[in-house]
Amino acid sequence: MIDVKGVHRTFILGDQPVHALNDIHLHIDKGEYISVMGPSGSGKSTLLNMLGLLDVPDDGEYWLAGKNTVPMSEEQRAAFRRDHIGFVFQSYHLIPRLSARENIELPLMLAGIAPSERRRRIDPVLKRLGLIDRAGHKPEQLSGGQRQRVAIGRATIMNAPLLLADEPTGNLDSQAGEEVVNLLEELNHNGTTLIVVTHDTDLGLRAGRRIRMVDGRIVEDNRA
Numbered sequence: 732m733i734d735v736k737g738v739h740r741t742f743i744l745g746d747q748p749v750h751a752l753n754d755i756h757l758h759i760d761k762g763e764y765i766s767v768m769g770p771s772g773s774g775k776s777t778l779l780n781m782l783g784l785l786d787v788p789d790d791g792e793y794w795l796a797g798k799n800t801v802p803m804s805e806e807q808r809a810a811f812r813r814d815h816i817g818f819v820f821q822s823y824h825l826i827p828r829l830s831a832r833e834n835i836e837l838p839l840m841l842a843g844i845a846p847s848e849r850r851r852r853i854d855p856v857l858k859r860l861g862l863i864d865r866a867g868h869k870p871e872q873l874s875g876g877q878r879q880r881v882a883i884g885r886a887t888i889m890n891a892p893l894l895l896a897d898e899p900t901g902n903l904d905s906q907a908g909e910e911v912v913n914l915l916e917e918l919n920h921n922g923t924t925l926i927v928v929t930h931d932t933d934l935g936l937r938a939g940r941r942i943r944m945v946d947g948r949i950v951e952d953n954r955a
Contacts, residue, residue, distance in 0.1 A: 732892070732924055733759035733782065738791030740777055740947075751777040752788065753947035759926070761892065764919045766938035767928045773944040775928045776897060782926065783895050784812045796892070813842065817886030819915070821898035823878045825870040825885075831877070832857065832866040835884040842889065856884045860914065876907025883914055887923070894918060896927045900934060912937065 740752035751774045759765065767775050780786040781793060784800055787808075793800045796815055800808060818824075825834050832853060839849045857863050860880045870878055879899060886894060896915060900908035912934060919925040929935050936955075943951035 732761040732796060733757065734792070734794040735782075736792040736794070738781065738788040738793060740774075740781065740786065740788050750947045752781065755791070755947075755949060757942075757949065757952075759924065761924055762919070762922050763924055763940055764916070764938045765926045765940045765942060766935035767926065767942045767944060768930070768932070768935045769944035772946075774947040775944055777947075778944070779895050779897055779926065779928050782893075783816050783818060784808045813838065813889065815891055815893055817889070817891040817894045819879070819882050819886050819894065819896040819899045821901035823870070823882045823902075825878060825881055827870055830867050830869055831862055831873065831881045831884075834870070834881050835888055838885060838889050852888060853884075856888060860884050874907065875903050876910055879903060879907070879911045880914065883911070883918075887918060892922075893924045894926070896925070898929055899927065900929070900931060908934075 735755050735757040738752055738755040739750070742749045742751055755778065767778060769775050777786065781788055787801060795811070798811065800811065803811065826837070829837065835856060836849050836853055839852065857866050860883065862877065862880055862884070865873060865877055870881070873881065894915070899911055899915065903911060915925055915927070916937070927934065927938065935941055940954050941951070942949055
């Protein structure tokens with residue numbers, strides 16, 4: 732599903748180059764559950780942004796679903812991202828003026844899907860996420876765990892085969908965090924490829940494959 736070949740990404744901070752990704756090689760099969768760990772500044776989030784087509788490497792190739800994404804235009808990347816990738820962020824990134832239902836519905840609306848089909852798809856998702864009785868609530872009326880569940884619903888409503896989660900439990904208490912992780916793992920069990928960036932060692936160890944990064948390099952790549 733994913734092949735990363737010799738990828739480099741360098742940023743300039745002040746007048747100093749920072750090698751955020753340094754000769755990354757990575758093969759990921761469909762349906763894998765991977766955690767990416769490492770200290771701050773190790774390149775975890777840069778790697779996730781590249782895998783999510785939010786950033787482009789300076790050198791190397793990134794193949795996703797049989798396509799080399801590096802030469803794509805921004806418009807092509809956006810369309811490919813919409814069809815293949817879902818995102819879950821630590822800070823939720825929900826739209827404040829939209830209800831839980833409307834936030835989940837947004838990708839369907841942007842894709843031009845008819846209202847009747849949107850309703851057909853959303854109701855089972857709300858039920859699975861335990862949000863039926865919160866569907867009309869705005870984000871400010873929801874707990875942190877409920878907001879993250881809305882974010883998961885939005886990330887998966889298009890049935891993207893790849894789900895990227897950046898510190899998905901970072902703002903949650905232990906109970907809400909456990910509920911969110913269980914939802915992510917259920918999606919993985921049903922076939923979604925799941926890649927989680929985390930500082931939480933306990934969460935990282937739940938993955939079937941654990942990658943550790945230091946100074947822009949992959950220094951460990953172990954399977955459970």
